[in-house]
Amino acid sequence: MDGFPFSETICAVATPIGEAGIGIVKISGPDALTSLRRIFRARTVADAFASHRLHLGWIVDPSTDQRLDEVLVSYMKAPRSYTGEDVVEINCHSGYAILDRILRLVLAQGVRLAEPGEFTRRAFMNGRLDLSQAEAVVELIRSRSEQELAIAGRQLRGELSETVHAWRRRLLNIEASLEAFLDFPEELEEEEGSSGHDAVSQELRDRLLPAVRELASRYDEQRVLREGLALVLAGKPNVGKSSLLNALVGRDRAIVTPIPGTTRDIIEDTFVIQGICVRVLDTAGVRSGADTIESCGIERTLRSVEEADLVIWLIDTSRPLSCDDDLIAAHVIRRPHLVILNKADLPQVIGRKDVFDRYPGVEHAVSLSVLRPDDIQQLRETIRTRFLRDAQLSACPAFIPNLRQKRALDEAASALERAARLIANGDFLELVAAEVRTARTALETIVGIGAPEDLLDEVFSKFCIGK
Ligand SMILES: Nc1nc2c(ncn2[C@@H]2O[C@H](COP(=O)(O)OP(=O)(O)O)[C@@H](O)[C@H]2O)c(=O)[nH]1
Ligand SMILES: [Mg+2]
Structure with a gap:
């Protein structure tokens, strides 16, 4: 990075690369306006580069005079700009080739590519923002x-x-x-x-x-409130963890099959409950006698259980409890947890009493079928009331x-x-x-x-x- 105040002029594409209505190429630094003058032909000559105005015209390759795109440009004279330096924004059409071409044209004017965060870093150095605002x-x-x-x-x-x-x-x-x-x-x-x-x-x-x-x-x-609630789905293979993830996030995120051991790594997605982000982790089912890859997955599962804000432990009520459940219980019960007695739609082999008798540490269990949308809605409500405290849900919480x-x-x-x-x-x-x-x-x-x-x-x- 060059010395302060910065002598180098920097540029970058400020919008995501891809097809869209508008893409923006941003330039900041002492040569921003000079660079623009070389490559922009305004429609109206009067005041073509007046500060804090939008100007319609063409981006032109000065070496061939070829018109590349019709654009709107703005020039924000220092210090009244985001970085506190002279800033130019070229609003062009967004497409891979056009953005790339305009960016290369700007670079050819002796401007260098910005590093990540460099515009905001300059804004900070120039006193436009302090560090906590830059983080914001x-x-x-x-x-x-x-x-x-x-x-x-x-x-x-x-x-x-x-x-x-x-x-x-x-x-x-x-x-x-x-x-x-x-x-x-x-x-x-x-x-x-x-x-x-x-x-x-x-x-x-x-x-x-x-x-x-x-x-x-x-x-x-x-x-x-800041980082979201980390929710981990744990349980034996085939109890319905991946099905629950998909139901909570509302799309087919994880592969669901009747074959035990399908999910071997941790799959992550997010959904929102009452304005709070919930990060759900779908994990490899915990069972003994798994192969090497699956065992790695199981190890990760147990680690993520330790770090979770909330663990949802799924039990398949159409099958008897087993020693694999005992292993999971040992890890889950120490953490904030919720037990789901899943597959309530199938003939029941075990019930609530079996679970509470075998695992006295279990605090709360709900019986449902992951396949029923109403049950999922009810589950969201349970997560909300039991695991998001009132203060966290108040409309105007304290600054964090x-x-x-x-x-x-x-x-x-x-x-x-x-x-x-x-x-x-x-x-x-x-x-x-x-x-x-x-x-x-x-x-x-x-x-x-x-x-x-x-x-x-x-x-x-x-x-x-x-x-
Ligand atoms: N009948 C019934 N089947 C379910 C329920 N939940 C999951 N399943 C089925 O159980 C199998 C295993 O589900 P999956 O989500 O892959 O389990 P995972 O291994 O814990 O991720 C799939 O065939 C699901 O369709 C349920 O509530 N009722
Ligand atoms: Mg799975």
């Missing part, structure tokens, strides 16, 4: 549910940034007070006794620390940090805790000041103040090219 851009793009969208929107608007900046200002004030105590210890003793210390101590222990901790704790409590932000909050909270303890013990103020600074620096990484290059690389690596 990716989260907005990736949102699969209403709730995820709402959180990303709030983060993009700067809700988290404001909170963090307010805390940062208070910590800077505390650092200034501590400096003053260090510089003029006599005055402090004569005039105020230890009340100055008390005020700092109270601010740290009673106000900042609980607030930071509370925000961090929301990650654990409400993570489901992402994992990176949560780790920074935890780090800040630990430092604040140490600072409060040191000051209470009457330890050296230099040590207190150092902890307060550590807390402030941790908070600053959330918004990207003084963020090291590798942190930025990590955040922006999640972006796609053209964003």
Whole structure:
């Protein structure tokens, strides 16, 4: 990446490659307008490149004068653009060849291809967005549910940034007070006794620390809203796991056969319950005596059971329970789970009582047939009421940090805790000041103040090219 402010002009296709009504080629940097001038012939000459206007015309290959596509272009003069640099957007028709041709034409003007996330990274470097807002851009793009969208929107608007900046200002004030105590210890003793210390101590222990901790704790409590609920379907082969996956997501995602051991790997898909994304994992059925490939699948199944927010354990009620069920039970019962007594439409060999007697750890079991749509609807309702807490379903939940932000909050909270303890013990103020600074620096990484290059690389690596 070139130096800041950036001397290189970058470009990329900002829309998915493929046939569509419109595709966009985006250019950002000092030569954006010069490049456009060489390859664009406007329909009307007057004000052909006025900023923040749309202009109709043709993209032309200057070496042959060949007209390639009729387009709408916009030029957004720095600093009033997404990146804060001169930005040009060419709205052309979308097709593999046309987008490729226009992109190559732009590249031929001495512009280089953008790296993933480079437009947003420039916006960050130019102060158009802070780091948490840049993350919100990716989260907005990736949102699969209403709730995820709402959180990303709030983060993009700067809700988290404001909170963090307010805390940062208070910590800077505390650092200034501590400096003053260090510089003029006599005055402090004569005039105020230890009340100055008390005020700092109270601010740290009673106000900042609980607030930071509370925000961090929301990650654990409400993570489901941000990341979705991870639901794992477990059970012996042939109990109906793949059928249930297909029924929940509403399409034929997994192969369903009467042959046991068909699903050997983990198949994943998503569906939405009341605005919350549910990630369902269909797994290899657990049974002893499986071949090598199937055994690998079974191992993965048991691992995914450990990581699930909710395990649905399916039991085929048209067959007797077996030692394979015992093996599954041992893993499932320790996790939040729901037992499904499937194939209720067939002659029943076992019932609820058999299951509860054999596995006293089972908390909740429902009897149904995966083949009946009404039963699936009822099951969705059960998942909703039992496993998505009220707070998670409220229309306007509290803001929830992402994992990176949560780790920074935890780090800040630990430092604040140490600072409060040191000051209470009457330890050296230099040590207190150092902890307060550590807390402030941790908070600053959330918004990207003084963020090291590798942190930025990590955040922006999640972006796609053209964003
Ligand atoms: N009668 C009946 N058959 C079912 C039910 N659920 C699944 N099956 C059948 O059981 C067989 C195994 O289903 P599948 O979903 O592949 O099971 P998996 O091995 O657990 O993934 C298939 O032939 C399904 O059509 C059910 O509720 N009733
Ligand atoms: Mg299967």
